[in-house]
Amino acid sequence: MNIGHAAERSGLPAKTIRYYEDIGLIVPERSDNGYRDYSNEDVHRLRFLQRSRSLGFSVGECRQLLSLYDDKARESSEVKALATAKLGEIDRKVAELLSLREMLGRFVDLCHGDDRPECPIIEGLSRDVPLQ
């Protein structure tokens, strides 16, 4: 299967698939004409990558996950530890965004948003300690 087809079936752009090959995540066979030739198992692996990345795993973590995926004797606790750590990261990220949201939201609420130059948002951004 050519890269275009593999791209379609995995949901990853062809460019990205080549990049993943550059960094050694997936190395397909080559056809006689030099084209990359992906097996169904390769596509599976690509989809695994696509899904892991979209779930917020870094490429490095995907590499770890792939080696666990390849290791038929892995212990599920290893995988669970990785995934649980990632959950914690997501939670921290959400909390951080929510606190930013709250501060910015307060600035926005205070701003009348008309044609006058006074603007609590600008003031909030430049004040030493925003909101007392």
Add this chain to the structure above:
Amino acid sequence: MNIGHAAERSGLPAKTIRYYEDIGLIVPERSDNGYRDYSNEDVHRLRFLQRSRSLGFSVGECRQLLSLYDDKARESSEVKALATAKLGEIDRKVAELLSLREMLGRFVDLCHGDDRPECPIIEGLSRDVPLQ
């Protein structure tokens, strides 16, 4: 004021301040010895940058905000529009993270996490359609 002091007072690393100068966000005076010399107003501007960045504005957006900050005749509606758009972005990002969190959390819950190789997380990541 030397860059070290400006860094301390603005909460930005000196490296970052030099970078901001490279990209034209803030250009301080120079002392006779060639050292950068920051005024109190410069520090104010740096803090504005620090705060805006930490609130999730991109450097490009900070550039916009700075020009509004500099423009004494700006209309507050302009600033409000920018900030409101950013709020929407934050909300979208949070929603996305929460949905990732939910999916990954379900995989983690399903995994017994022991020394056996069966692992619903790996399976979830490699399945075509995770959790129907």
Add this chain to the structure above:
DNA sequence: ATAGGGATTCCAGTTACTGGAAGGTCAAGG
């Protein structure tokens, strides 16, 4: 005189791709 702590510039690396140029391959149509 020298030792330290800061300052300077410049170059390279990071993450995870993405865009583009120059060229090779293949199947279909005239």
Add this chain to the structure above:
DNA sequence: CCTTGACCTTCCAGTAACTGGAATCCCTAT
């Protein structure tokens, strides 16, 4: 047989927003 268009190849460069490091310079204190 030739061309056209859609694919494929490699390689180089650029993105965002810094960060690290090397080589060198400046200032102050002992």
